[in-house]
Amino acid sequence: MTGNIDISVKDCNLWYTNFQALKDISMEIEEQKVTAFIGPSGCGKSTFIRIFNRMNDLIEGCKITGEITIGGKDIYAKETDVTVLRKNVGMIFQKPNPFPMSIYDNVAFGPRTAGIKKKTVLDEMVERSIKQAGLWNEVSDRLKKSALGLSGGQQQRLCIARALAAEPKILLMDEPTSALDPISTGTIEDLVSELKNHFTIVIVTHNMQQATRISDKTAFFLLGEVVEYDETTKIFTNPTDKRTENYITGRFG
Amino acid sequence: MGMLGNLVVVAVLLALIKPVRYVYNNFLPEKVLHKLVRFWDKVFLAIIWIFAGMTVAALGFIIFHVLSNGLPHLTIPGLFSFDAPPETVTLIPAIVSTFIMVALVLLIAVPLGVLSAVFLVEYTGAGNKFVTIIRSAAEVLAGIPSIVYGLFGMMFFRVFLGLGMSVLSGTLTMSIMMLPLIMRTTEEALKAVPMTYREASFALGAGKLRTVFRIVLPSAIPGILAGVILAIGRVVGESAALIFTAGALLEPRIPSGLFDTASTLTVHMWQLSNYGRFMNETYAAAVVLLIIVLLLNALSAFIARKFSKV
Ligand SMILES: Nc1ncnc2c1ncn2[C@@H]1O[C@H](COP(=O)(O)OP(=O)(O)O)[C@@H](O)[C@H]1O
Ligand SMILES: [Mg+2]
Numbered sequence: 001m002t003g004n005i006d007i008s009v010k011d012c013n014l015w016y017t018n019f020q021a022l023k024d025i026s027m028e029i030e031e032q033k034v035t036a037f038i039g040p041s042g043c044g045k046s047t048f049i050r051i052f053n054r055m056n057d058l059i060e061g062c063k064i065t066g067e068i069t070i071g072g073k074d075i076y077a078k079e080t081d082v083t084v085l086r087k088n089v090g091m092i093f094q095k096p097n098p099f100p101m102s103i104y105d106n107v108a109f110g111p112r113t114a115g116i117k118k119k120t121v122l123d124e125m126v127e128r129s130i131k132q133a134g135l136w137n138e139v140s141d142r143l144k145k146s147a148l149g150l151s152g153g154q155q156q157r158l159c160i161a162r163a164l165a166a167e168p169k170i171l172l173m174d175e176p177t178s179a180l181d182p183i184s185t186g187t188i189e190d191l192v193s194e195l196k197n198h199f200t201i202v203i204v205t206h207n208m209q210q211a212t213r214i215s216d217k218t219a220f221f222l223l224g225e226v227v228e229y230d231e232t233t234k235i236f237t238n239p240t241d242k243r244t245e246n247y248i249t250g251r252f253g
Numbered sequence: 254m255g256m257l258g259n260l261v262v263v264a265v266l267l268a269l270i271k272p273v274r275y276v277y278n279n280f281l282p283e284k285v286l287h288k289l290v291r292f293w294d295k296v297f298l299a300i301i302w303i304f305a306g307m308t309v310a311a312l313g314f315i316i317f318h319v320l321s322n323g324l325p326h327l328t329i330p331g332l333f334s335f336d337a338p339p340e341t342v343t344l345i346p347a348i349v350s351t352f353i354m355v356a357l358v359l360l361i362a363v364p365l366g367v368l369s370a371v372f373l374v375e376y377t378g379a380g381n382k383f384v385t386i387i388r389s390a391a392e393v394l395a396g397i398p399s400i401v402y403g404l405f406g407m408m409f410f411r412v413f414l415g416l417g418m419s420v421l422s423g424t425l426t427m428s429i430m431m432l433p434l435i436m437r438t439t440e441e442a443l444k445a446v447p448m449t450y451r452e453a454s455f456a457l458g459a460g461k462l463r464t465v466f467r468i469v470l471p472s473a474i475p476g477i478l479a480g481v482i483l484a485i486g487r488v489v490g491e492s493a494a495l496i497f498t499a500g501a502l503l504e505p506r507i508p509s510g511l512f513d514t515a516s517t518l519t520v521h522m523w524q525l526s527n528y529g530r531f532m533n534e535t536y537a538a539a540v541v542l543l544i545i546v547l548l549l550n551a552l553s554a555f556i557a558r559k560f561s562k563v
Contacts, residue, residue, distance in 0.1 A: 053456060055452065055455065055456060058452075058455065060378060083458045083459070083460055084458065085458075086455065086456055086457065086458040087457070087458035090456070090457070091456040093449065093452065093453065093456075095449060097447070097449035097450065097452070097453045098453075099450060099453065099454075099468055099472075100450075100471075100472050101471070109454070109457055109459070109467075110457045110458065113457060113458050113459045113463060114458070159453070162453075162457065163456075163457070166457050166458060
C-alpha cells in the first residue's frame with residue numbers, strides 16, 4: 001500500500017555550526033498520509049521537520065547537505081523561491097502562536113501575503129479555512145475579535161486554519177498538542193485524521209499513543225539518526241531494531 | 254565626608270548580616286526566631302511604606318503648590334487671548350509654538366528613530382560590530398545634558414547652516430536629542446515581540462519586509478508609543494536646548510513659518526519668571542504645563558490599554 005512519494009530526502013546531514021544534529025537521513029514521505037516522527041527530546045525531530053519548509057534558513061550557522069525534493073523539485077536549489085515553498089508547506093508549531101490581531105486577520109494573513117485583496121474572496125477563504133479547522137461554530141460571531149481571547153485549543157485550531165488558508169499541499173506539525181489539555185488534544189487528533197484526505201501531513205509527537213492513533217507511518221529518531229521507519233503498526237507491534245523496541249516499551253527515553 | 258560616612262555605615266551593616274544570621278539560625282529557639290523574623294518583616298514593610306509615602310507626598314506637594322499659586326491667575330480669556338495688548342501676558346502663542354514644535358520633532362525623530370531601531374534589531378545579526386558602535390553612540394547621546402545640545406544646535410544649525418534662531422533650528426536640535434530615546438524604546442519594544450510571531454509569519458510565506466512591517470512593528474506599537482509620549486514630554490518640558498536655537502521672546506508670537514523664532518511654553522515660563530514682574534503668570538503657565546503633562550500621561554495609559562486589547 002504505497003502511495004505517491006511527496007517528499008524525498010537523500011543523505012541529509014545538518015550542522016548547527018559545529019554540532020551535527022542530523023546524520024545521513026534518507027526518507028520518502030507519501031502523499032496524503034500522516035507520517036509521525038517520534039524519539040527522545042533533542043534527537044533532531046524538530047530540526048528535521050523544519051528542513052521541509054526551510055525554517056532552518058533563519059538560524060545562523062546552520063548548514064545542510066543532501067538532496068531534498070518536494071513533488072520532484074529540489075527545494076534547496078538556487079532557483080527555489082522560499083516564500084512559495086513556505087506557502088505550499090504549512091507549519092503548525094508546538095505552542096499556539098496566533099498573531100495579536102483579529103481572528104479574521106490571522107486567517108487572512110496567508111491569502112493577503114499571496115496578494116489577494118478582494119474582500120469577497122478573502123471572506124470566502126477565511127470561512128472555508130476556519131470551517132475546515134472545525135472552529136467555525138465557536139468563532140463565526142466574533143471574527144473581528146482578538147485571536148488572543150481564544151482558549152489554547154481554539155488558538156491551535158486557529159493556527160491550523162491560518163495555515164490552511166494559504167492553501168498548502170503539505171502540513172508540518174511540530175508537537176501541536178503538547179501544550180494542550182486532553183480534550184483539545186483529542187479534537188486536534190480528529191482534525192488531523194480528517195485533513196489527511198486532502199493534505200500530506202508530517203507530525204512530530206512526544207506521545208506514542210498519539211502516533212499510533214493518527215499516523216500511517218512512523219519514523220523513530222535517535223541522536224540525529226533515523227533508526228527505523230515503517231508502517232506505524234509495524235513499528236509499534238513488531239519493531240525490527242532493538243533500540244526502537246526499547247523506546248516504545250518505555251525502557252529508555 | 255557624608256558620602257564616605259554612608260559607605261562605612263553600609264559596609265558595617267553588610268558585614269554584620271552574616272554573623273547576625275549565624276547567631277539567629279543556630280542559637281535562638283524556633284519560636285523566638287519566627288517572632289523576630291516577623292518583627293523585622295514589619296519594620297521593613299513600614300520603611301517601604303514611609304518611602305513610598307514620601308514620594309507621593311512630594312508629588313502631591315508640588316501639584317498643590319503649583320495649583321494654589323497658579324489657578325487663581327489662570328484667567329480666561331485673559332491669559333488665552335489671541336491679541337493681547339502690549340505689556341500683558343498671553344499664553345496662546347507659546348502653547349501654539351509648543352504644539353508646532355512637538356509635531357515637527359515627532360515628524361522627524363519618530364520615523365528616523367523607529368527605522369533605525371528596526372534596522373538594528375531585525376536586520377543585523379547579534380554581536381555585529383556596527384550595531385555595537387551605533388548603540389553605544391546612542392547611549393552617549395542620551396546622556397548628554399540638553400544645554401550641550403543647545404550649544405551644538407546654535408553652532409551648527411543656527412550659525413553654520415544659517416538657519417538662524419528659528420522653529421527649524423529648534424526642531425532639528427530637539428529631533429537629534431529625541432532620536433536616542435525613540436531608538437532605545439523602539440528597540441526594547443521590538444525585542445519584546447515574541448520570536449514565535451516572526452516564525453509564524455515566515456512559515457506562512459511572508460518575506461522579511463512583510464513580517465517586519467505587518468507583524469513585528471504593529472505588535473511593538475504600545476512600546477513605541479510609550480517612547481513617543483516620553484519624547485513629547487521631554488520636548489514640552491525642554492528649555493535650555495530651545496533657548497539657544499528657537500528663541501526666547503518675552504512676548505512670543507505665533508511663528509509665521511519655519512524660519513521665524515518661537516518660544517514654547519516652558520521657555521516662555523522661564524522668561525516670565527526672569528522678569529519677576531510676572532510671577533503670577535509664571536504659575537499660571539505652570540498649571541497649563543502640568544495639565545498638558547497629565548493629559549499626555551492619560552493618553553499614554555489609554556493607548557496602552559487600547560492596544561493591549563487587540
Ligand atoms: N538553533 C540551534 N542551534 C544549535 N543547536 C541546536 C539548535 N536547535 C536545536 N539544536 C540542537 O540540535 C539537537 C536537535 O534538536 P531538536 O531538533 O530541537 O530536537 P527535538 O525536536 O527532537 O527535541 C539538540 O541537541 C539541540 O540542542
Ligand atoms: Mg522539538
